Amino acid sequence: MTPSPMRTAPAGSRRGAVTHPILRLLVSTVLLAGCMSAPSRTPDTARAAPASLDLPPMKIFSPAPRQSTSRSNASIARDFLDLSFALETGATLDRFTRFEGPITLRITGERIPASLGYDLSRLMDRFRTEAGIEISRVAATAPASITIETLTQAELSRRAPNTACIVVPNVSSWQEFRHARRASLSWTQVERRERLAVFIPENIPPQEIRDCLHEELAQALGPLNDLYRLPDSVFNDDNIHSVLTSFDMLILRATYAPELRSGMTRAQVAAALPGILDRIHPAGVGRATDPVQPTPPDWTTAALIAMGDGSLAQRRRAAEIAVTIARHEGWSDTRAGFSWFLLGRLAVSSDRAQAHLALDEAYRIYAARPETRFHAAHVAMQRAALALSEHRYEAAYEISASAIDAARDAENAALLASLMLTESEALAKLGRTQDARSVRLDSLGWARYGFGSDEEVRARAAEIAALAR
Template identity: 50%
Template structure:
């Protein structure tokens, strides 16, 4: 299930104005421009994901609610639906890494529970919306199914059938919170509707680990979900109804990561789904049997990936997962900050220099941006440097640059804010994150205004408006975001 957490771009409102910053922070920014300092930190090397403790029979994924223009998606993201596979991660990981990830994604749940048999749908699959779906749901579902057919080669179609069927049901958020407080959306096996799910959720029928062959699954999404949140939930939960049941913090370019940075299925995800439905595999195989067949599967599907030469495990200790969950979950800021520091220490001890190492720093930045901007600046810059050195982590880098641009704006360094926002725009667009794109244009608009560049400021506001409705969901939410950014700019002029 997709966890209900604060999206990465939400912390604009959290930072204090420079007048409230410690004198040492103001002096440092006055001596060296933020961009120069940030670049130096980045040369060395807000928050995005959270899962509640799982029940005895858990749904597999956790995904954050995003906020969500009334423009058709094809106008918001030109070229959608795509005529070709997504361009991100043009170079896939090696086949050894793909096979290693496949095993961990397919034989474990988020809670860490392992199970012994492989499962998937056997034969053509149908997916349909339950009555009462929001108007935005149908075009999003049609677009997703077209991608799954084209990019993953799946025998899936929109429609209903007696078996091999995925149902998408929209439920009031309050009901979902009562059953799964940490989830924005989730998928369960064998249930046909909400009542059926509640009746069997603590029985073997509702336990993914007990499923030997998939015949039915239902995705639950809040009926109040904004267009962007709806799309994100459709992508992650439908794909997990079809394939991997686990999320891994180490995956940079996948929706199957509890950091929730990725919004739509990536090339990596499509490759893993293609492998899931490879003819060499079938439901009921044991983990050793699947592992023995994966070298041939990936050699055929990804010949450029090399031979599978043993599966070098790279597990993420539960201590790290627990620390991250505490850092991004409920609780006092002091306790959450300590948990983020624990995650950083654990990542350092493991020798990681990947998304797991970066995420701890990102969490620390989100938790200190108000109380200790100097620490936040260092944390974001460190996270950004790691993300930029990680193939496939462009959207993560864009979120970091947005945070740094907001800090620069509130410190009165408008030119640096523009440079950081400009650097983030391309990966934000590629990641199809409308809320992030709209926020970046708002930062640019306020920075241009501060520089007396009225024409550029007006154009940036128009650009933001193109994305705001899809990204934030309502005029009120879009105006609130604009007010937050304007307050940052005012602080920088104060």
């Protein structure tokens, strides 16, 4: 959800979600950078895809049961307030806002990808059943509370640079957004949500379109802030979760509880939340509540720089600062794991020993808790890629295979395909040719959903294959 710190998203916009390097799984830059000890090859050779690679039909995720949150209601109330009364920029909000009454949604745009309708229908079903939100789709020409408009990535970048997709209040079209006064697009001026628009590029992979739907519609309906401390939520700038979790749906259900209304102050909402949560989440009554350790601004700045588009040396130094702060704070939570993860990925090309140490530490932190198993799967991908590039094929196989279930449960096809392709290459090197072929074929269907075009799928497959050379 966070763009490069070198640029600022326009007022009223949602910062880019899927441009985050973790979600995109930059095998072409991060993983191939780990192959410095392998025989040299040109970038063209590294990305060359076998012309004979036939691609199976695209795979899509089916509805699956969600694991309920084990949080205490006191901790959920605390997070609800911090999410709902601040913006990602740090600005505070003096009033609570939401839609009042039934919500309507429409889709417009010259080209609407086929996958968008399927993923949107699944998401709207979840809004209705899990969050209790009364939301329905209307015709493209009808007035609507929420407009989803598709456009080219180039168009979006011209008006909202360095964003993947955005949600904007008080407009219902791209044309209106382009000509609106900046002040009218500010979330701080919204008193009640009546109409807004979500803008999504039409020419990005299906998974990224789905991720935009989840993240931007979640913000359109509910909280406007992100918190790095949340391990099980889309409302976190680490972007590990891209599909709304049970915690997120509980936050949205509380947002639309009848006890709340637009215009309430933080104190008024805080007074109402205990009763609301006891009613909608009885499992959280009386549970122990861990104290909150604040996130120092210096850590946030360092993490943003490490995720940004500066020089590799600058980003690596920022990751080292994030690790230093995390250790000084005594963290053992998702922020600590994320600090080590950033450092591990950025150290691959220049300090292999540091990369191993950092990724191992990130994995240790994430693997210690069930709520961060998806995080651990991302780290596993990096560790498996390193093992493959170092010709440790048994380790590459074991590490990648162990993370596949988590990637599937996270509905992250890009991560799932990358893990399976890595497993396949390791199996081939271990002489298990038939198993390797089967895993590879299965991976390519997921890769089409995760990476999009046939050309990109073939290129990603070739990049991972190059690691084993």
